[in-house]
Amino acid sequence: MVENCESPFALLQDGRRVHVIERDLTEPDRIVGELLQPGGYLKLIELGLQDCVEEIDAQRVLGYALMKDGKSTRLSYPLDKFEEDVAGRSFHNGRFIQRMRGKAATLPNIRLEQGTVTSLLEEDGVIKGVQYKTKDGQELKAYAPLTIVCDGCFSNLRRNLCTPKVDVPSCFVGLILENCQLPFANHGHVILADPSPILFYPISSTEIRCLVDVPGQKVPSIGNGEMAKYLKNNVAPQVSILSKLTFQLPSELQDAFISAVEKGNIRTMPNRSMPANPQPTPGALLMGDAFNMRHPLTGGGMTVALSDIVVLRDLLKPLRDLRDAASLTQYLESFYTLRKPVASTINTLAGALYKVFSASPDEARKEMREACFDYLSLGGVCSSGPVALLSGLNPRPMSLVLHFFAVAIYGVGRLLLPFPSPKGFWIGARLISSASGIIFPIIKAEGVRQMFFPATVPAVYRPPPLN
Numbered sequence: 001m002v003e004n005c006e007s008p009f010a011l012l013q014d015g016r017r018v019h020v021i022e023r024d025l026t027e028p029d030r031i032v033g034e035l036l037q038p039g040g041y042l043k044l045i046e047l048g049l050q051d052c053v054e055e056i057d058a059q060r061v062l063g064y065a066l067m068k069d070g071k072s073t074r075l076s077y078p079l080d081k082f083e084e085d086v087a088g089r090s091f092h093n094g095r096f097i098q099r100m101r102g103k104a105a106t107l108p109n110i111r112l113e114q115g116t117v118t119s120l121l122e123e124d125g126v127i128k129g130v131q132y133k134t135k136d137g138q139e140l141k142a143y144a145p146l147t148i149v150c151d152g153c154f155s156n157l158r159r160n161l162c163t164p165k166v167d168v169p170s171c172f173v174g175l176i177l178e179n180c181q182l183p184f185a186n187h188g189h190v191i192l193a194d195p196s197p198i199l200f201y202p203i204s205s206t207e208i209r210c211l212v213d214v215p216g217q218k219v220p221s222i223g224n225g226e227m228a229k230y231l232k233n234n235v236a237p238q239v240s241i242l243s244k245l246t247f248q249l250p251s252e253l254q255d256a257f258i259s260a261v262e263k264g265n266i267r268t269m270p271n272r273s274m275p276a277n278p279q280p281t282p283g284a285l286l287m288g289d290a291f292n293m294r295h296p297l298t299g300g301g302m303t304v305a306l307s308d309i310v311v312l313r314d315l316l317k318p319l320r321d322l323r324d325a326a327s328l329t330q331y332l333e334s335f336y337t338l339r340k341p342v343a344s345t346i347n348t349l350a351g352a353l354y355k356v357f358s359a360s361p362d363e364a365r366k367e368m369r370e371a372c373f374d375y376l377s378l379g380g381v382c383s384s385g386p387v388a389l390l391s392g393l394n395p396r397p398m399s400l401v402l403h404f405f406a407v408a409i410y411g412v413g414r415l416l417l418p419f420p421s422p423k424g425f426w427i428g429a430r431l432i433s434s435a436s437g438i439i440f441p442i443i444k445a446e447g448v449r450q451m452f453f454p455a456t457v458p459a460v461y462r463p464p465p466l467n
């Protein structure tokens, strides 16, 4: 079994024997997975893993602040119905992973081993286990009735189990800002910058992560200094919007941004998106980023992964024997539908928001971006509704579609009121068409039936195999 950080614990708790093969058991140092949405925290609680965000200097996150053209709006997570500890958490991803590994390692029925899986072992169309290389170069084989493949966004193993259609709309450039404070404490900050958003959130009590989105698959070279030049000349002036909102020390954040660039610890990651497109294969299951990815703008990846683990754990619970691979596969097909409300809501919102929040020379897209900012600033259900979707607290695809088109209609209304003009009608019509062009292809890739009419998918009703 290949590791993913969270799933072994769920299976171990059910008393199963789990063999985790992980390429590198030392603490990862990455710019991914640093903000866990409150919906993801709720899943951690369901898995009994909530203490993994303790003792790592994790910061509570209570919502987002959105900035555009000198204006700002605060979008709080609707947390009033939950226990006091429920909120988002932001942290160093590596510290969180080590806490989960440590917790899994305390259980008696786990074998946690460092090794690189090189291939899946297949016999007569059934995955029987994996071939892997240990730390000291030994080639070994491990057999299991169920192999969970979760080797992340660069997965080499997924091609045997799905038809991957990976899109890379942009890259994130990551920096750590020190000795400064964000204008809204305990909030993620999103600047609707040009050409695309810039994010900030605390990852410890003294550090702020900044992620600068750079559209396309290529970023300026770090080695020849082009990246530092780009960040100083194109991005730093746009960061000043935050400085203006920090009344105590006006240039604090911009200065911290420039010193982070000069310090040179600049990291980049491609932002991949890939709809789930499994080929159900007896003996194996894909999970995590190897299975499904979305733009990281909304920080939804870990929430989807944790939610999938809860769905899988609940499905596997009645089964003591996993050896009948064919009927197990048929039964597990319902996993792909049961995961949809959470996964498709977060995936669709991430893809749609990335497009709406990016600058465009097109008048209709400009209006949509403006309308979205103003709609979210209206407060009440106009801000709490979309934030509840984004945070995984209310994963309902229909609510997402309603809010998305409410933004478009709000945008058209602003164009036509108080005095409709032919130009207003023309741009309004293009706005609706552009909004449809953004959301419908994402929904199509997610699967209309699974997303909106899951009860009509026959696999949902499959009973567990008899054993």
Ligand SMILES: Cc1cc2nc3c(=O)[nH]c(=O)nc-3n(C[C@H](O)[C@H](O)[C@H](O)COP(=O)(O)OP(=O)(O)OC[C@H]3O[C@@H](n4cnc5c(N)ncnc54)[C@H](O)[C@@H]3O)c2cc1C
Binding pocket: 002, 003, 004, 005, 006, 021, 022, 023, 024, 031, 032, 033, 034, 035, 036, 037, 115, 116, 117, 118, 150, 151, 152, 153, 172, 269, 270, 271, 272, 287, 288, 289, 290, 296, 298, 299, 300, 301, 302, 303, 305
């Ligand atoms: C720039 C960026 C920022 C992001 N920010 C956020 C965020 O703020 N919040 C959020 O929720 N999500 C975020 N995400 C998404 C999030 O990081 C992923 O959804 C999440 O990490 C997926 O977990 P995973 O276990 O599937 O993959 P990973 O976390 O990548 O883990 C895969 C594991 O498999 C191991 N592995 C790989 N190949 C092999 C092999 N052959 N053999 C053995 N082991 C192997 C790796 O060492 C690794 O430990 C971000 C993504 C990006 C790109």
